[in-house]
Amino acid sequence: xxxxxxxxxxxxxxxxxxxxxxxxxxxxxxxxxxxxxxxxxxxxxxxxxxxxxxxxxxxxxxxxxxxxxxxxxxxxxxxxxxxxxxxxxxxxxxxxxxxxxxxxxxxxxxxxxxxxxxxxxxxxxxxxxxxxxxxxxxxxxxxxxxxxxxxxxxxxxxxxxxxxxxxxxxxxxxxxxxxxxxxxxxxxxxxxxxxxxxxxxxxxxxxxxxxxxxxxxxxxxxxxxxxxxxxxxxxxxxxxxxxxxxxxxxxxxxxxxxxxxxxxxxxxxxxxxxxxxxxxxxxxxxxxxxxxxxxxxxxxxxxxxxxxxxxxxxxxxxxxxx
Amino acid sequence: xxxxxxxxxxxxxxxxxxxxxxxxxxxxxxxxxxxxxxxxxxxxxxxxxxxxxxxxxxxxxxxxxxxxxxxxxxxxxxxxxxxxxxxxxxxxxxxxxxxxxxxxxxxxxxxxxxxxxxxxxxxxxxxxxxxxxxxxxxxxxxxxxxxxxxxxxxxxxxxxxxxxxxxxxxxxxxxxxxxxxxxxxxxxxxxxxxxxxxxxxxxxxxxxxxxxxxxxxxxxxxxxxxxxxxxxxxxxxxxxxxxxxxxxxxxxxxxxxxxxxxxxxxxxxxxxxxxxxxxxxxxxxxxxxxxxxxxxxxxxxxxxxxxxxxxxxxx
Numbered sequence: 001x002x003x004x005x006x007x008x009x010x011x012x013x014x015x016x017x018x019x020x021x022x023x024x025x026x027x028x029x030x031x032x033x034x035x036x037x038x039x040x041x042x043x044x045x046x047x048x049x050x051x052x053x054x055x056x057x058x059x060x061x062x063x064x065x066x067x068x069x070x071x072x073x074x075x076x077x078x079x080x081x082x083x084x085x086x087x088x089x090x091x092x093x094x095x096x097x098x099x100x101x102x103x104x105x106x107x108x109x110x111x112x113x114x115x116x117x118x119x120x121x122x123x124x125x126x127x128x129x130x131x132x133x134x135x136x137x138x139x140x141x142x143x144x145x146x147x148x149x150x151x152x153x154x155x156x157x158x159x160x161x162x163x164x165x166x167x168x169x170x171x172x173x174x175x176x177x178x179x180x181x182x183x184x185x186x187x188x189x190x191x192x193x194x195x196x197x198x199x200x201x202x203x204x205x206x207x208x209x210x211x212x213x214x215x216x217x218x219x220x221x222x223x224x225x226x227x228x229x230x231x232x233x234x235x236x237x238x239x240x241x242x243x244x245x246x247x248x249x250x251x252x253x254x255x256x257x258x259x260x261x262x263x264x265x266x267x268x269x270x271x272x273x274x275x276x277x278x279x280x281x282x283x284x285x286x287x288x289x290x291x292x293x294x295x296x297x298x299x300x301x302x303x304x305x306x307x308x309x310x311x312x313x314x315x316x317x318x319x320x321x322x
Numbered sequence: 323x324x325x326x327x328x329x330x331x332x333x334x335x336x337x338x339x340x341x342x343x344x345x346x347x348x349x350x351x352x353x354x355x356x357x358x359x360x361x362x363x364x365x366x367x368x369x370x371x372x373x374x375x376x377x378x379x380x381x382x383x384x385x386x387x388x389x390x391x392x393x394x395x396x397x398x399x400x401x402x403x404x405x406x407x408x409x410x411x412x413x414x415x416x417x418x419x420x421x422x423x424x425x426x427x428x429x430x431x432x433x434x435x436x437x438x439x440x441x442x443x444x445x446x447x448x449x450x451x452x453x454x455x456x457x458x459x460x461x462x463x464x465x466x467x468x469x470x471x472x473x474x475x476x477x478x479x480x481x482x483x484x485x486x487x488x489x490x491x492x493x494x495x496x497x498x499x500x501x502x503x504x505x506x507x508x509x510x511x512x513x514x515x516x517x518x519x520x521x522x523x524x525x526x527x528x529x530x531x532x533x534x535x536x537x538x539x540x541x542x543x544x545x546x547x548x549x550x551x552x553x554x555x556x557x558x559x560x561x562x563x564x565x566x567x568x569x570x571x572x573x574x575x576x577x578x579x580x581x582x583x584x585x586x587x588x589x590x591x592x593x594x595x596x597x598x599x600x601x602x603x604x605x606x607x608x609x610x611x612x613x614x615x616x617x618x619x620x621x622x623x624x625x626x627x628x629x630x631x632x633x634x635x636x637x
Contacts (some may be wrong), residue, residue: 024448027540031444034437038509043463043473049474060477095549109360116620122623129615129626133571133587134608137594138378141601147391149377152393182373185630192631212356216429242465244571249590264427270469276574287473294470301465 047294054288059281081289084269087172089306091237091268095176100231103183107190108220121191124185136248140165143249152309164247168265175245175266188233193227194220215272222313229312233304240297243270269293281310328549366530368498375408382605389602399509401602408606411597412589416610419589422441424614426503426574426585427567433507434563435556441510442518443544447530467553467573471531475502502577514559517632558629561622565615586611598602 038050054071056064075081106124110117114317127135142148143164150321201219210218221228246252252264252271273293277286381389382404384397408414445457464571480486486499512564529547538546549556584592593607621627 002328021449025450028448028450028453030445031440031448031540034508035441035460036456036509037570038460038506039463042506042509043466043471045479046471046474047466049477049632050470053473053613106364112357112360114357114361114364117603120368123368124617125623125627125630127371127374127620129565129619130569130612133569133590134611136610137590137604138374140594141381141605142374142377144601145387147599156393181371184371188627188630237467241469247571248577248594251407273469274572277476279381281549283473283477290470290473294467297465297467 018109025198045140050287050290050294052300053284055252056284056287056292057282058284059285060283064284067284074285074293075288075292079263080267080272081260083258083267084265084272086267087265087267088240088242091172091175091242095179096232098176098204099179099235100181101226102180103186104228105220105233106225107181107187108192108216110187111191111194121188124187124237128182128184130182133183133248135178135181136245139181139245141247142286143174166254168254171250171254171266175249178245179303186235189231190224190227193224197223224278225312226314229304229308233301236300236304237297240293240300242268243274245275246271336386342365358505368510378605379601379607382609384602386602389605403511404602404606406608408603408610411603414584416586416589416607418582419584419586420610422500422578423568423585424502424573424585427564429500429504429506431560431564432509433504433509436559437508437510437625438514438518438559439549439552439556440544441515442522443540443548445515445519446522446549447527448540460512461514464516472572472576477579486579496580496583499578499583503570503573507567511563514563518552518555518559521552525551543562554625554628555632556627557622558632561618561626561628564625565618568615617634 019204020067033065046135053064055066055068057067057070058064110120122176142150145161145163145166148164154161160172165171197220202215204213205219242279246266248270250264250266252267252275257261269289273286273289276282276289377395379466380553381431383400383402384404387545388398427556445453445460446576483501484500525548533543534602535549568585569587570585571587572593575591576586578584578588581592590607590611594604597603
């Protein structure tokens, strides 16, 4: 194990050593104090605050009123809340595997001795840096029914136009497609992982007569599993907080009728939470949604971490760390 | 933690170099034809990355009716004036928003880099009971969603610290509104603390010892020994923090309610709302907000790519 052993070479007296230890501890605390203070003020207290607020009704102006579990009970019958979960989960189910697989395939293709691979890498990475609001503006135009490039291309080859952002059956899939534009980050991390696989393993596999599929299945994927795991975890944490694009591009629409209710087909969980807090100013209600989101992310992350024992091959890291 | 696995910490900047030493240039040696296929596929899909940007640029120079007719890939006529029209089409000119974004992201970057480097140095070089526990807290914090802190933070910044809207400070506009964005950055960001701590652990301890013998204190050691070795990692943290904050939307949306304080992303939001079908101007405005990032990327693409790569290898 690599701990930074600050071994005092000569320990003259016990008193001196403890003095030194005390000084070291003091230095440590001084250096780390920004984090400790920041954690308490900006993370811990707000988290505790969210939990407390979730049991209240609060409009931000008057005093919060204690309502017990009322918020949580109301959520259970809130169509918009259930829709938020549905939309976020279906997006996660579509976007995460698609992104992970497409970027893996691209990384595998780029992980060869092809000329200009650095240029390709830089080009694929660029859009993921732009992943902000300006990208949403671009894709509103790309997806536009009348003027967008996608529909104009479809029309040119004689296919019917698609309501990319206006058809409830398409809107979420359009977000998935747009998400693929920003997978450069994932590709880059895969490429780093692939570089860590020792050449000898492939040579040994080839000598044993393994074809490309067998090499992929028995060498590349197991050796890459810690990297896949990393990408999966960061992807999961990100996907449940999806907000910017749904806010500007559809604002939760287009609407669909569900039973006797009208709900938004891209009404992501975070959008619902934001609206409840900052539009409807029901801060207690929104806090209960935040708490549930946190618990959900915590559970699913723990679940994936626990499951990693089954499919993540950690020998790979020893080789990488060397 | 589980994300990290085990393994000794590699030396500064070593992972990439060391890894490519294991497998010189690319990994799998394959036949000629499969290489050609890979080349073609990778090249074709590059179009998917680049074309939207090109399309944006050329549409930003079209006339309004021309931009609506997008089966062509070249403007009928170049309308450079789109940019000046766009520039002045909101209540305040666009350079106000650019300056706001720049100052906000810049201060956040300074705060993050300074605090993360010092905190990481503390974790990497000093021993104390409770260090491992605190470090576990850092790792755990990276996974906490912003949503669960958003509302009480808002209440704290507005009701307790009075950094909210209304009133005026520092003259006419309420610059206090920027503080909720900037102040927390000076208390470190868990992910970058983690990354930098891994880096510092890779710097040989002998150097510290030698300096200590010469009578250097912790800060002096940090300044003269750690900092120079840490430069590549700090460059990556700098650039990634700046870009991350530049792109941030939710934070500014909540706090920067005064239109004079809008960042470029918020201005864009308003712009899209107001000129929803005028695509040529929209593209010009979006490009203006992307341009600084592209410039940063062209200057520092090596640091950025290395930083992201390391976050994957070490994370």
